[in-house]
Amino acid sequence: MNGVAPAVYIVDDDQAVRESLTLLMETEGLLARAFASAQEFLAAGPETWRGCLVTDIRMGEMSGMELLTRVKQAAPQLPVVMITAYGDVALAVEAMKLGARDFLEKPYSEGDFIAAVRGALDEAADAEARAADRLEMGRRFQTLTSAERRVLVGLLEGKLNKTAAFEMSVSLRTVEALRASVMAKLGADCLSDLVRATMRAGIDKIISGASNETGPSPPR
Structure with missing residues (x-):
């Protein structure tokens, strides 16, 4: 798919969080790309998105919820994991309705984070395989x-x-x-x-x- 390697896109306005999550992903053998803001991630363009997105909910000019909405409009197949220190049931339900795959409340364990990310990556890989299969069968039908x-x-x-x-x-x-x-x-x-x-x-x-x-x- 478009030559872009699958990655874990980490969007958080806290540099320490970005660095720690990037290191954790690299320790797990996963490619990670960090962004300081939702705008920075969106500027990269959906043609570069392959893998999954991990974003904090509370950020500066654009919140994680708004980013989730924008991402699902541009690339609905990209799984999104939401992270927040202000979790509640209503917020989690809203995020899921907007298309989030998972919702993690701080403080979370490394194991929970890794499980959420790997689950999202597996979902992305399955969706990509199904899309390729549909394309091939459509070609055969023609x-x-x-x-x-x-x-x-x-x-x-x-x-x-x-x-x-x-x-x-x-x-x-x-x-x-x-x-x-x-x-x-x-x-x-x-x-x-x-x-x-x-x-x-x-x-x-x-x-x-x-x-x-x-x-x-x-x-x-």
Whole structure:
């Protein structure tokens, strides 16, 4: 993804906190980048954000809550861990509603902090893998011909091959060949694999893309 290495972005206006958390992350073998303000982090731009964000809530010109809102608007996939010395239930609930993944109240243990960060990084990696998978399956879907897409929709709707053959005005053997081609192009060995593949590519797009191509109704 864009060549940027995953990192833990630490935003805190307290230099001692930034330095101690950066050292802790480096001790854990994690790349850390520290910022003295929310504005400094935002100025780096979402194209450089990959990993997770750790931010204090109480800061100078822009609070951590405002930063959370801005980040979720620009890069909703970036997990955010909030830290505060003024924690209460209402504040935690608000942060979670705004999209925070975790909420730590000072004083927290190193173990709790590391667990929160690693959980956020795992979530980011999973989201990135799913996005790459969707992109690849979407690319494969684009290689399907119009006829293959119609057969695919028929499969997803549970139609028999002979029904699809009638609706498309082709032979049963042609439908069987198209079905085999669809399975091969989407990397599916069975129907359940095919369903999972089409869901990753966007099943709504597949159905809507082929639903306009209607044929005669089969005899009852």
